[in-house]
Amino acid sequence: MRMTTSDSVNILTKPLIINGLSIKNRFILGPMAVLRPTDDGRPSEQTIAFLKRRAQGGIGLAIVGGSVCSERAWGESPFTPNLRFDKDEFVNDLKRLTDAVHEHDTAIFAQLFPSFGRMGVPRKGREIIAASSKSVDIGSNGLPDNLYIPGGRVTPYPKEATSAEIKEIEESVVSAAKRAKAAGFDGVEIGAHMCYFYSSFLSPLTNKRNDEYGGSTENRARILRDVVAAVRSEVGTGFPIGIRISVNDHSPLGQDASGFADVASYIACSGLDFISLSDGNYESMRDNVPSESGNMLAHGEPQVFRKALGNNIKLFLSSTPDPRQAAEAINAGYVDANMLARQMLADPDYANKIIQGRENEIVWCDHSNSCLRRLMINAPVACHKNPEMGQEDPKAKKSNGIQNFIVWATGNKHLMNLADRAIRGVRKVI
Ligand SMILES: Cc1cc2nc3c(=O)[nH]c(=O)nc-3n(C[C@H](O)[C@H](O)[C@H](O)COP(=O)(O)O)c2cc1C
Numbered sequence: 001m002r003m004t005t006s007d008s009v010n011i012l013t014k015p016l017i018i019n020g021l022s023i024k025n026r027f028i029l030g031p032m033a034v035l036r037p038t039d040d041g042r043p044s045e046q047t048i049a050f051l052k053r054r055a056q057g058g059i060g061l062a063i064v065g066g067s068v069c070s071e072r073a074w075g076e077s078p079f080t081p082n083l084r085f086d087k088d089e090f091v092n093d094l095k096r097l098t099d100a101v102h103e104h105d106t107a108i109f110a111q112l113f114p115s116f117g118r119m120g121v122p123r124k125g126r127e128i129i130a131a132s133s134k135s136v137d138i139g140s141n142g143l144p145d146n147l148y149i150p151g152g153r154v155t156p157y158p159k160e161a162t163s164a165e166i167k168e169i170e171e172s173v174v175s176a177a178k179r180a181k182a183a184g185f186d187g188v189e190i191g192a193h194m195c196y197f198y199s200s201f202l203s204p205l206t207n208k209r210n211d212e213y214g215g216s217t218e219n220r221a222r223i224l225r226d227v228v229a230a231v232r233s234e235v236g237t238g239f240p241i242g243i244r245i246s247v248n249d250h251s252p253l254g255q256d257a258s259g260f261a262d263v264a265s266y267i268a269c270s271g272l273d274f275i276s277l278s279d280g281n282y283e284s285m286r287d288n289v290p291s292e293s294g295n296m297l298a299h300g301e302p303q304v305f306r307k308a309l310g311n312n313i314k315l316f317l318s319s320t321p322d323p324r325q326a327a328e329a330i331n332a333g334y335v336d337a338n339m340l341a342r343q344m345l346a347d348p349d350y351a352n353k354i355i356q357g358r359e360n361e362i363v364w365c366d367h368s369n370s371c372l373r374r375l376m377i378n379a380p381v382a383c384h385k386n387p388e389m390g391q392e393d394p395k396a397k398k399s400n401g402i403q404n405f406i407v408w409a410t411g412n413k414h415l416m417n418l419a420d421r422a423i424r425g426v427r428k429v430i
């Protein structure tokens, strides 16, 4: 029997304690690179207004996405500009951001990227690095609805990271976590999903190394176990540290949920507090950005993680905007909180509407993915279901006519099929 509305509200409004931090409810704004920082990587008025608006809407925790913690990540980011955590000079500006979110009794974590790995863009002669030299065949195992990549896209080959580069990256995460704490963030999440640097170590599909970072499950977990331990020793005991990892490669030769959960269990004992679950990656984008609520639960992936990790590591669910599904998963003990991304673009008041019994007023995300198409062409992200999105600061710059046309065209199935055939035809002739 399905849970009643009032039961699900009771579950979703129960505070969550993560390493001593009390979060007022189970609604989390998932990390999204939609924050439009200034060109030099500081929070803009729009960055602050966007996050403040979601905090006003009732979420318990905001995870700040699209942020970089090294010069390398700043230079190679596929989605620019990003929020910077790589120098002390950014701390005061970041403090304005955390203060604005805290005003609404909402906690705030920083998601930190030290390198974009296989998704990095090699600029100014700098090579991109990963566990092994393997490119990303984007969408090779399926693209989300209304997203087309005519001719397909394969990223450049990265160089295998040296031990010295691995240590340098670790140091950048540690310094950035200290800055995040100084700027008033309540915790940090290390980005280790979506074909970015750390993720390439976790699965045998992308890690072909013969050194202490490759081969066995323990070796593939080593890089993240070390960085979590290093951050813990610098930020102290009472500061939440998490990672975002994939739960499944969703690829014929890839690693499944039990393989990823085994890797996670080696990382868990190094001082880790939570895992933000992410499904698939750029090669299996259909699973990563699904159109149905509760896909991850239907695959049984959070359940496998819970069994492997126990209750001490808090688990954040993804892509489950149906509040009853999320509450049932929390009630069953599979996960501890619900992390929402696109739904929070479409309706910043989603959490309050559920809490106040106004579910019938929710503006539902329609999974048309025009927000993603905007992100992919580096245009200001907007949501056609919510005209306020991207304009929370009315002075924020809007996308121009050409960008709007490209967003429309790249979502048109017929046009994109024609473009796909044309590109593949030209390739054959060449
Ligand atoms: C516009 C946009 C930007 C995103 N940026 C990030 C990001 O910076 N970091 C990240 O971990 N995930 C990012 N994501 C992925 C989301 O956090 C989330 O995993 C994905 O959208 C699936 O969740 P949903 O079904 O709730 O949208 C982004 C997604 C969208 C739509």
Ligand code: SF4
Binding pocket: 342, 343, 345, 346, 364, 365, 366, 367, 368, 369, 370, 371, 372, 382, 383, 384, 385, 386
């Ligand atoms: S543009 Fe808005 S409605 Fe469409 S998928 Fe993105 S968030 Fe959802």
